[in-house]
């Protein structure tokens with residue numbers, strides 16, 4: 001994938017995520033790995049519903065920007081994923097209400113099992129399985145947070161997504177379309193979680 005294709009693909013998913021309310025008020029960021037090994041990523045602080053090609057910048061795999069525009073403030077969380085797994089070629093990060101509510105679970109993780117939608121995740125072929133989404137404490141020091149995510153994944157496996165408490169969601173995929181499919185499935189699961197909890201509360 002070259003820079004132009006990455007810009008086109010990332011703008012499309014950012015616009016869709018914005019239209020669905022998942023990246024309000026300039027939040028969220030999107031990236032893709034280029035054939036050269038460089039990373040294309042949204043610049044800091046742009047309205048994700050109005051992105052233009054120049055709002056997606058190229059940087060080295062070490063995070064050095066090619067040009068004067070500043071990559072996303074959360075660049076290190078994207079690089080941590082690209083660095084650990086060459087099969088990851090796209091990363092999406094959103095700040096939806098659903099993800100933020102889910103991230104406040106006091107158990108430090110959220111689990112889903114026996115749901116048909118789980119087949120949306122790469123490598124899952126049956127509903128008869130479960131996934132665990134870990135929740136990390138929010139931290140304005142992104143390097144500390146990236147190191148914590150890496151430590152967790154080294155011990156517990158990479159999984160398919162993680163939440164940052166009171167903040168939002170990270171997920172990824174082999175390409176931009178797969179990462180968007182994972183995002184849609186996760187939003188479905190967070191919707192499901194909220195509705196099933198409110199149903200339980202009504203019965204009490």
Ligand SMILES: [Zn+2]
Nearest residue numbers: 028074093168
């Ligand atoms: Zn964020």
